[in-house]
Amino acid sequence: MLMAERLNAVSNLSSLHFHDAGAAREYLENVRWPDGPVCPHCGGMEKIYVIKTKSAWPGLRKCGDCRKQFSVTVGTVFEGSKVPLNLWLQASYLLCAGKKGMSSHQLHRILGVTYKTAWFMTHRLREAMKDAPIYKDPMGGDGMTVEADETFIGGIGWVFHSGVGWRKKRGTGDKHKVDSKTIRDVPVKNVNRDLLSFTF
Numbered sequence: 670m671l672m673a674e675r676l677n678a679v680s681n682l683s684s685l686h687f688h689d690a691g692a693a694r695e696y697l698e699n700v701r702w703p704d705g706p707v708c709p710h711c712g713g714m715e716k717i718y719v720i721k722t723k724s725a726w727p728g729l730r731k732c733g734d735c736r737k738q739f740s741v742t743v744g745t746v747f748e749g750s751k752v753p754l755n756l757w758l759q760a761s762y763l764l765c766a767g768k769k770g771m772s773s774h775q776l777h778r779i780l781g782v783t784y785k786t787a788w789f790m791t792h793r794l795r796e797a798m799k800d801a802p803i804y805k806d807p808m809g810g811d812g813m814t815v816e817a818d819e820t821f822i823g824g825i826g827w828v829f830h831s832g833v834g835w836r837k838k839r840g841t842g843d844k845h846k847v848d849s850k851t852i853r854d855v856p857v858k859n860v861n862r863d864l865l866s867f868t869f
């Protein structure tokens with residue numbers, strides 16, 4: 670097999686955090702706490718200890734400020750669930766990957782969990798996406814500016830083809846090219862949720 674074919678054979682779902690609960694926990698820790706663990710009870714960051722007793726499950730921590738224990742799932746939709754975290758990440762990815770999302774039946778078949786579990790997972794995830802502050806408020810805050818990579822802005826152009834009728838124009842020829850310097854000064858009032866995607 671050629672190297673190129675081998676590379677193409679690896680899908681996004683091949684990542685270890687989709688298949689191993691420990692890797693999933695570490696992945697979520699990096700996403701949720703990019704600057705180090707934060708106590709979900711008091712917001713403390715200074716005195717966080719990993720609990721390593723025999724009865725402690727992996728990732729369990731204790732906050733020296735409020736003396737409470739926590740793990741990365743506390744305060745998230747994954748909290749208190751017996752479903753392995755890597756399956757939760759797969760479900761999150763599948764629900765966000767397609768524009769139309771995914772039904773509980775599809776998830777039940779793909780993940781190999783019961784329909785009842787799949788239903789519970791899709792409902793929790795949809796509620797979380799609905800309530801996420803990122804969808805409620807404009808990106809970066811009301812009237813604030815955001816930064817983006819080079820992109821094209823403009824509506825869909827329409828062109829009339831004889832015998833065919835009106836068709837959407839393809840390409841970016843009649844759109845405005847915006848680079849990272851100019852877009853920085855564009856205040857964002859509203860962001861369509863279809864434009865947002867999760868990166869796993």
Ligand SMILES: [Zn+2]
Nearest residue numbers: 708711732735
């Ligand atoms: Zn605390």
